[in-house]
Amino acid sequence: MYLSAVTGPPSLSQTEGMLLRRLGQVTALLALLVIEVPMILVSFVMLVMSVAMGMVFLFPPQVRMIRWLAELNRRLLRAWTGMPIEAPYLPKPPPPVPGPDGMYRADRTLYRTPRVPAWNDRWKWLLTDPATWRDGLWLLLDPLVKGALLPLFVLAPELGLRLYALYSNLLLGATAASRLASQVSHLKRTRNLATDSQAAEMRRIERDLHDGTQARLVAIGMTLGAIEELVDKDPAAAKALVSKARDASSDTLAELRRVIRGIHPPVLAERGLGDAVRALAMDSPMQVTVDVDLPHRPEAPVEAAAYFAVSELLSNAARHGDARTAAVDISSNGSDLRITVTDDGMGGADPAKGSGLSGIERRLAAFDGVLALHSPPGGPTTVTMNLPRALPEYWLADLDKLPRRKAIMVGILWATAWCPTFPQGFVPAIFKIIGFDEKSWFLALHLPEVWQWPTIIGMIAVGLIMHTMAIRIPATHNRERWMAEATPSKPWCL
Amino acid sequence: MNRVLIAEDLYLLRDGLVHLLQAHGFTVVAAVESGPELLKGLLELRPDVSIVDVRLPPTFTDEGLQAALAARKSVPGLPILVLSQHVEQLYARELLADGSGGIGYLLKDRVFNAEQFIDAVRRVAAGGTAMDPEVIAKLLASNARHEPLAALTPREREVLEAMAEGRSNAAISQRLYLSESAVAKHTANIFAKLGLAPSDDDNRRVLAVLAYLNSRG
Numbered sequence: 221m222y223l224s225a226v227t228g229p230p231s232l233s234q235t236e237g238m239l240l241r242r243l244g245q246v247t248a249l250l251a252l253l254v255i256e257v258p259m260i261l262v263s264f265v266m267l268v269m270s271v272a273m274g275m276v277f278l279f280p281p282q283v284r285m286i287r288w289l290a291e292l293n294r295r296l297l298r299a300w301t302g303m304p305i306e307a308p309y310l311p312k313p314p315p316p317v318p319g320p321d322g323m324y325r326a327d328r329t330l331y332r333t334p335r336v337p338a339w340n341d342r343w344k345w346l347l348t349d350p351a352t353w354r355d356g357l358w359l360l361l362d363p364l365v366k367g368a369l370l371p372l373f374v375l376a377p378e379l380g381l382r383l384y385a386l387y388s389n390l391l392l393g394a395t396a397a398s399r400l401a402s403q404v405s406h407l408k409r410t411r412n413l414a415t416d417s418q419a420a421e422m423r424r425i426e427r428d429l430h431d432g433t434q435a436r437l438v439a440i441g442m443t444l445g446a447i448e449e450l451v452d453k454d455p456a457a458a459k460a461l462v463s464k465a466r467d468a469s470s471d472t473l474a475e476l477r478r479v480i481r482g483i484h485p486p487v488l489a490e491r492g493l494g495d496a497v498r499a500l501a502m503d504s505p506m507q508v509t510v511d512v513d514l515p516h517r518p519e520a521p522v523e524a525a526a527y528f529a530v531s532e533l534l535s536n537a538a539r540h541g542d543a544r545t546a547a548v549d550i551s552s553n554g555s556d557l558r559i560t561v562t563d564d565g566m567g568g569a570d571p572a573k574g575s576g577l578s579g580i581e582r583r584l585a586a587f588d589g590v591l592a593l594h595s596p597p598g599g600p601t602t603v604t605m606n607l608p609r610a611l612p613e614y615w616l617a618d619l620d621k622l623p624r625r626k627a628i629m630v631g632i633l634w635a636t637a638w639c640p641t642f643p644q645g646f647v648p649a650i651f652k653i654i655g656f657d658e659k660s661w662f663l664a665l666h667l668p669e670v671w672q673w674p675t676i677i678g679m680i681a682v683g684l685i686m687h688t689m690a691i692r693i694p695a696t697h698n699r700e701r702w703m704a705e706a707t708p709s710k711p712w713c714l
Numbered sequence: 715m716n717r718v719l720i721a722e723d724l725y726l727l728r729d730g731l732v733h734l735l736q737a738h739g740f741t742v743v744a745a746v747e748s749g750p751e752l753l754k755g756l757l758e759l760r761p762d763v764s765i766v767d768v769r770l771p772p773t774f775t776d777e778g779l780q781a782a783l784a785a786r787k788s789v790p791g792l793p794i795l796v797l798s799q800h801v802e803q804l805y806a807r808e809l810l811a812d813g814s815g816g817i818g819y820l821l822k823d824r825v826f827n828a829e830q831f832i833d834a835v836r837r838v839a840a841g842g843t844a845m846d847p848e849v850i851a852k853l854l855a856s857n858a859r860h861e862p863l864a865a866l867t868p869r870e871r872e873v874l875e876a877m878a879e880g881r882s883n884a885a886i887s888q889r890l891y892l893s894e895s896a897v898a899k900h901t902a903n904i905f906a907k908l909g910l911a912p913s914d915d916d917n918r919r920v921l922a923v924l925a926y927l928n929s930r931g
Contacts (some may be wrong), residue, residue, distance in 0.1 A: 469823075473822075473823050478797065480800070486769075502804055502856055503852055503856065540925050573926060
C-alpha cells in the first residue's frame with residue numbers, strides 16, 4: 221500500500237495542492253486589479269497634467285510607478301510559470317560629466333550643478349524609451365485581458381496563467397530594439413575601457429622612451445661630439461670616450477629591450493602564448509608549473525591580453541603574496557579561453573587595493589573577459605579568468621554538426637536531387653534534341669508534345685534547387701546559429 | 715677550422731659580420747638571409763661554425779632557431795652560435811637540450827666588443843659553449859633559492875657564472891684577477907657542493923654545469 225503510494229501516479233492530494241496553488245496565484249493576479257485600476261486613473265491624470273499643463277515633473281514618478289508594477293508582474297510570472305520575461309528598458313543615461321571649465325552642458329545651456337542636465341537626460345530617457353509606452357498599454361489593457369481570461373482562470377488556472385504570461389511577455393518582454401540597445405551600451409562601455417587602457421599603455425611607453433632611450437641616445441650623441449673634438453688633440457682620451465659611448469649604446473639597447481618586452485614580448489610573437497608563459501615561468505623566482513592545452517594559437521590581441529594578465533598575476537604572487545610555488549593552467553572550453561593561476565602565497569589579495577588586478581580586469585574587459593579571485597587570508601590564491609568566444613569559431617569541434625532534422629534533410633536532398641536533374645531533366649532533353657525515340661521512364665516524354673519542354677526545364681530547375689539547398693544548408697548553418705543567438709526572437713513587436 | 719656561415723636578414727649587420735670575421739682570418743662560405751636557405755646551407759656546407767639570427771624571414775618568428783635545432787638533430791654537435799635581440803632561458807634550454815657542445819647563444823649587442831665576440835666564435839667552433847651572461851644570470855636567479863647554490867660563496871658564484879658562460883680556467887682567472895690554481899680550487903669546490911663529478915675537460919665541465927642548472931627551476 222505504502223509502496224504504491226510512492227511509486228504510483230501523483231496522488232489526489234498532490235494534484236489538488238497544485239490546483240489550489242494555481243487558484244491562489246490566479247486570485248493574487250486578480251487582486252492586483254485593486255491597485256491597477258486606481259493606478260490607471262492616477263497615471264492618466266498625471267500624464268494629462270504633465271503634457272497639457274506643463275507640469276513635467278509629474279512624468280518621471282508616473283513612469284516609475286508603472287515600471288514598479290510591471291516589474292512586479294514580471295517577477296510573479298517568472299516565478300509561477302517559469303517563462304523568462306526580460307525587462308526591456310533602455311540602459312540608464314550615464315551621469316553628466318563636467319566640461320573642462322567645470323560647468324555642465326545640456327544642449328546649448330551651461331549649468332553650474334549637474335542637477336538640471338541629469339534631470340533632462342532622465343526625462344529624455346523615459347520619454348523616448350518605447351518600453352515606457354508599452355508598459356502603459358499593458359496597464360491599460362490588463363483589466364480587460366484579465367476579465368476576458370476570467371473563465372479560464374477559474375476552470376483551468378494552469379492554462380489561464382500560461383496564456384496570461386504569453387500576453388505579458390508580448391507587452392512587457394524585451395524587444396529586438398531593447399536588446400540591441402543594451403548590447404550597444406555594453407559594447408560602448410567595454411570599448412571605452414579598452415581604449416582607456418590602451419591610451420594608458422601608450423603614455424607609459426612614451427614616458428619610457430622619452431625618459432630612457434631618448435635621453436641615452438642624446439648622451440651618446442654628445443659623447444660622439446666630444447670624441448670628434450678630441451680625436452686629433454688627445455687620442456687617448458678620445459679612445460676612452462669611445463668605449464664609454466659603446467657601453468652607453470649597450471645600456472640603451474638593454475633599456476629598449478625592456479620597453480619592447482612591455483609592449484609585446486618577443487617570445488610571444490615568436491612562439492605564442494604557451495611558450496611565452498613557459499618563458500615567464502622560467503624567469504620567475506617561484507617554482508612555476510605551466511600547463512597549456514590549446515590546439516592552435518589564439519589571435520594576437522587575445523594572446524597579448526592573456527600573457528600580460530598571467531605575467532601580472534605571477535609577479536603579484538611573488539611580490540605581495542610571498543609565494544614559493546605557482547601553477548598556471550591555460551585551456552580552451554569550446555571557444556572560451558580559460559586561464560587559472562594558483563599560488564601558495566599568503567592570500568588576502570583584494571582588487572580594491574589596486575594590486576594590478578583592476579588593470580587586468582580592464583584589459584580583459586575588451587574581450588568580455590571576467591576575472592574571479594579566490595584569496596582567503598593565509599592562501600592559497602586562485603585566480604580564474606574566462607574569455608568567452610575569444611578563440612576562433614573553428615576550434616569548436618561540434619560546430620559542423622547539424623541538428624538531426626537538418627542532417628536528415630540534407631541526406632534526403634543528396635539522395636534524391638539527381639533524379640529530377642539527370643534522368644528526368646537532362647537525359648530526356650538530349651533524347652529530344654537528337655530525336656532518339658525512346659520514352660522509357662522519362663516522365664516528360666510521356667506527356668503531350670506541348671508540355672514536354674516545360675516539364676524538362678521544370679525538372680532541371682527542381683533538381684538544381686535541391687542541389688543548391690543541399691549545399692547551402694550546411695554552409696549557412698554556422699551563420700544561422702549565430703544569427704539565432706544574436707537577434708531577438710520577436711521582431712514583430714517594437 | 716675557419717669556414718663560417720652567416721644567417722642574418724639585416725643587410726648592415728650581415729655585412730658588418732662578414733667584414734669582422736674576414737678581418738679575423740675566417741672564410742665566409744655563405745651569408746644567407748632566410749630560414750630555408752640557412753637549413754640548406756648548414757646541411758650541405760657543414761661550416762666549421764655558423765652565426766645565426768633567431769628571427770629570420772619568411773615568418774620572422776624563430777625561424778633561425780628552428781633551423782639550428784633541426785640541423786643539429788641530423789648533424790649532432792654542428793657548431794652554431796645563435797644571436798638574438800633578446801635572450802630567453804627557454805631558447806637556451808632548447809639549444810642545450812641535446813647535451814653536445816659547439817653551441818652559443820648571445821645577445822646581438824655582444825658583437826660590439828669584437829675581441830670577446832671573436833673569442834666566443836672560436837670557442838663554439840672548437841666544440842665549446844658561449845652563453846650570454848644575461849642567460850646565465852637568469853638561470854642562476856631562478857635557481858637562487860635552492861640549497862646547493864645558496865651555499866656557494868660569492869666568489870664561487872662568480873666563478874660558476876663565468877664557467878657557465880663557457881669560459882676556460884685561463885679566461886676565468888684573467889677576468890676575475892685570480893691565479894689559475896685558485897680558479898681550479900674554486901671549481902673543485904663548486905663541483906663538490908653541487909654534487910657533480912669533476913672533469914678536466916673544459917667543454918664537458920661547462921655542459922655538466924648547464925645541465926645541472928637546467929634540471930632545476
